[in-house]
């Protein structure tokens with residue numbers, strides 16, 4: 349019998365943490381920590397001091413399986429990013445999500461989207477990088493998807509067979525510097 353996954357939640361009334369069953373969360377439940385909070389919320393006594401930050405945590409801790417984008421349902425920054433308040437600060441939601449999962453964002457790095465969907469904050473769709481990485485990431489997508497183990501093997505094989513960088517570059521989602529690193533096994537060493 350499959351066990352029921354238990355997922356950390358944040359009570360939308362009192363803000364305390366509790367555990368909810370995945371089955372309940374998928375039905376839209378496990379929103380309040382106990383009956384008292386549930387009834388109080390039903391009577392319209394949800395504390396107004398609770399912000400969308402708590403809902404953010406609930407969404408982040410209750411991400412459904414699969415690979416769909418997790419879209420922020422509230423305020424948007426003018427560039428389309430989700431926005432929320434936390435700790436007296438306005439946060440871009442994707443940055444907050446990355447920090448919540450991975451810890452502080454390194455200085456001078458941006459949090460970028462693999463999915464190119466600004467309001468998405470699914471942590472697996474986010475990666476830290478600079479604007480140059482962002483440009484490379486976009487160029488890569490334009491050139492037919494992500495690099496895979498198979499493509500890396502193919503690149504090295506074609507290079508051994510005598511093809512040049514200029515012949516290889518148009519076929520793969522890599523920059524010239526990346527191509528050099530792949531061929532010289534500075535990256536993708538496991539392949």
Ligand SMILES: [Zn+2]
Nearest residue numbers: 359362381385
């Ligand atoms: Zn509560």
Ligand SMILES: [Zn+2]
Nearest residue numbers: 417463468473
């Ligand atoms: Zn996404």
